[in-house]
Amino acid sequence: MPHVVTQACCGDASCVYACPVNCIHPTPEEPGFGTSEMLYIDPSTCVDCGACVSACPVSAIVPGHRLPDEQARFADINAAHFDGPAADAVRFPVDTAQRLPLAPISKPRQLSVDAPLSVGIVGSGPSAMYAADELLRHPQVSVTIYERLDRPFGLARFGVAPDHLATRSVMRLFDDIAREPRCDIRLNVAVGADVTLDALQRRHQAVIWAGGAPTDRRLDIENADAPGVLSATALVGWYNGHPDHADLDVDLSSRRAVVIGNGNVALDVARILTADPASLAVTTISRRALAALRHSAIDEVVVLGRRGAAHAAFTLPELVGLVDTGVNVVIDPADLGSAADLVVDDATTRAKLEVLAEVAGRPPGDGPRIRLAFHRSPSAVRLGPDGHVSGLVTDHTRIGDSGAVEPTGVSESIDTSLILTSIGYRGVAIAGLPFDDVRGVIPHDAGRVVDDGVPRPGMYVTGWIKRGPSGFIGTNKTDSAETVASLLRDHESGKLAATSDALSPLG
Ligand SMILES: Cc1cc2nc3c(=O)[nH]c(=O)nc-3n(C[C@H](O)[C@H](O)[C@H](O)COP(=O)(O)OP(=O)(O)OC[C@H]3O[C@@H](n4cnc5c(N)ncnc54)[C@H](O)[C@@H]3O)c2cc1C
Ligand SMILES: NC(=O)c1ccc[n+]([C@@H]2O[C@H](COP(=O)([O-])OP(=O)(O)OC[C@H]3O[C@@H](n4cnc5c(N)ncnc54)[C@H](OP(=O)(O)O)[C@@H]3O)[C@@H](O)[C@H]2O)c1
Ligand code: SF4
Ligand code: SF4
Incomplete structure (x- = not known):
């Protein structure tokens, strides 16, 4: 019996790249990926190899013959997705010569410059962790994550329901990313209160704001x-x-x-x-x-x-x-x-x-x-x-x-x-950054923060504060991949200034 994607799917697409026969859709390259409520396995082409099971960070994929009763309906839900004409799929091979990101999404590429790059990330929610993972593919890059709370991972810890244990297990993946030697995570540091954004920009060549949308709509x-x-x-x-x-x-x-x-x-x-x-x-x-x-x-x-x-x-x-x-x-x-x-x-x-x-x-x-x-x-x-x-x-x-x-x-x-x-x-305005008060987001162009349409050098944004409060944990992976791609292109084209303050204490 073919494998089946079930409830905990958070849409990060890791399974897509693990599948040898390209039977999991929509892929990030296909229309509909951004709005799909989950990913689906085509039962007519799945060869039951099990590769997707270990790729999934939240144990959402189950062999069909082991589906428990309460998940039985997902077999039909997966199959129904392929009843209509399925979009053609494109699958990028992964180049294993470089460090693979723990949450793979697209073909890694080598940076064209060897100069070291120091990036500060504000927040440690899913968008921050996926951005860090993307950046750390490159040995030249080091990342410091600043989190205002005493425990990391944002809504993956403080939002996902306590009985959704499979979904919450995505924090194991984030732990692995945080343990990478070039990743430094600093808890109890509220940027804007304990340390200024200016200080961060002096310390790092690039800063990514990944602070989420912390309030509710009224x-x-x-x-x-x-x-x-x-x-x-x-x-x-x-x-x-x-x-x-x-x-x-x-x-x-x-x-x-x-x-x-x-x-x-x-x-x-x-x-x-x-x-x-x-x-x-x-x-x-x-x-x-x-x-x-x-x-x-x-x-x-x-x-x-x-x-x-x-x-x-x-x-x-x-x-x-x-x-x-x-x-x-x-x-x-x-x-x-x-x-x-x-x-x-x-x-x-x-x-x-x-x-x-x-x-x-x-x-x-x-x-x-x-x-x-x-x-x-x-x-x-x-x-x-x-x-x-x-x-x-x-x-x-x-x-x-x-x-x-x-x-x-x-x-x-x-x-x-x-x-x-x-x-x-709803996102809240951040001192020193532009803000779209209607949508509650920081305006951006492919992740570059923009003031009246002009990119602000070295300043980037990702996650809910970039696109608004919608989407699943995995949605932040493609979102952060876009932001990191812009950042790395700016680094390669020499647009990121050298740090002036790398060794001084933050203040
Ligand atoms: C209640 C709830 C339940 C959800 N359940 C699921 C689910 O079951 N499955 C699923 O796929 N998706 C779920 N989601 C969606 C998912 O949680 C979001 O897509 C995701 O967390 C957004 O990531 P983010 O990094 O943009 O923001 P967040 O997760 O909010 O992370 C932002 C982080 O930035 C920190 N921060 C903010 N400001 C500062 C500052 N000035 N200085 C330092 N740190 C700062 C915050 O403390 C926080 O840790 C849920 C969302 C909510 C609200
Ligand atoms: N398990 C999971 O995967 C999971 C769990 C939790 C959250 N999330 C994700 O996190 C995101 C946020 O979820 P959410 O539930 O906070 O938001 P949401 O999906 O945007 O739902 C908001 C709800 O509020 C209603 N609403 C808005 N304004 C209203 C008003 N003035 N009066 C009455 N109703 C009003 C909306 O109705 P209308 O549709 O009519 O506007 C809608 O029903 C979503 O993308 C969600 O999928 C995922
Ligand atoms: S079991 Fe193998 S063939 Fe089937 S969806 Fe998973 S990776 Fe693809
Ligand atoms: S959570 Fe990710 S790896 Fe798991 S089924 Fe969904 S898209 Fe695939």
Whole structure:
């Protein structure tokens, strides 16, 4: 039986380069790679050699005959990707004469100059670690990573859900990169506070900003700042022990919590709030959060999507990971619309709708449940006499002719004392760097930071603060490869100044 890509796939494409028969798609060179929710193995060409299994940093590839029941659906999901015309694939051979990056992505090339190059990277999340890995292919390059927290790897540690142990194992790969002798990682150094960006630029010929998008988007409705409304950023930080949020007091006394937004973060939050604490005890969840969850009264989490099921922001692998693992998920069939509304062109959305329809037809299970609700937009937070949240008023919605979400005129109030906004993350402006306030990103040209269209010498950007808060861990690999390619081209063409301060202390 052919091998199968399963839920934990984070899209880094390492398997693509390991496969001898080029049966894993889309490859980074094919259209659709940047938007694909996972990679897929073509069952008709896979020769079952197993090479991809060891290449995958998160153990997402399983031989077909060993697929556990809860992942059985992924065999069909992989096969369905190849039902239509598959794009032609291009596969670059890897030149083993040089140090191979631990997370290979494209053909390594030799630098045309021998001069040493010192690069500073701000942040140690996935984008920083993939950038370091790309740079360290070249023996002339040394890298210093500056991380403001006491532990490295950004959202791979403080974002990925504690029960997603396979995904979290990507940190082993990052550990290997950090252990490279030419890689120096400095924790508890906040650039801009403990050390200035200017000082970094004097110390290194090039600096890459990889600080991520650390805040949440704000919900602009009445009473959105009332006690009882929390951002997913804070809740995720709380259950993952992020130093900024570990001490949060989360009110778990209500029987119902409401999550606004239905992206993958919303599913993570809903799953953790309804999970059996005994099953969480064997995960990496913060002990403080676990203790609080043991006394939680929550027995329903309502996840609100402002558009219909076909536009749900969660991905198919995460949906399957939720509904096929015994989590009690309920959906009102009326929320899914009529069969005619469900006609869609792309295979992933079609599969998502099939799974949702199947769940809507299931009898409700026992124990705490997650209700996926669609066509509901939040319009106001209701407060009790004590000023604390007592409910959420929502408008029923439809998609208008222009494609915009519009209210139908029907509204509904949901009783709750805990509302979680999970409507996406946002980058923040960094002193001394240009900022696109609309998109919340640092403007760039192929990773070179630009001021009014003019590249700023020696300054680069990668990850969520470059492209916005979307994509999986592996998406940052191709993103960082682009930034590093620009940086190395500038080095080769003599555009990077010599360091003036290499040996002086930072300040
Ligand atoms: C809640 C959540 C769960 C997720 N789960 C998954 C998942 O299961 N699978 C998946 O594939 N993807 C997941 N993702 C997406 C993935 O985590 C991101 O694509 C990825 O982390 C973005 O990488 P980054 O390096 O740009 O940012 P980050 O991971 O945010 O890293 C930025 C780093 O920079 C540091 N930093 C910031 N400012 C400074 C400064 N001034 N000085 C020094 N250091 C600084 C931060 O402390 C942080 O360590 C999840 C995202 C979130 C929000
Ligand atoms: N396991 C994983 O692979 C994993 C886990 C977690 C996160 N991630 C990735 O990390 C990224 C961020 O995830 P995310 O869940 O934070 O963001 P997201 O996928 O962008 O989802 C944001 C959600 O908020 C909704 N929303 C936005 N503004 C709203 C408003 N004003 N009112 C009501 N709803 C609103 C959006 O609805 P509309 O669609 O209508 O705008 C959408 O449902 C994603 O790329 C995600 O895939 C991956
Ligand atoms: S098992 Fe071998 S042939 Fe099949 S996808 Fe993996 S590497 Fe390719
Ligand atoms: S995580 Fe990477 S190596 Fe693993 S299946 Fe997905 S794309 Fe392939």
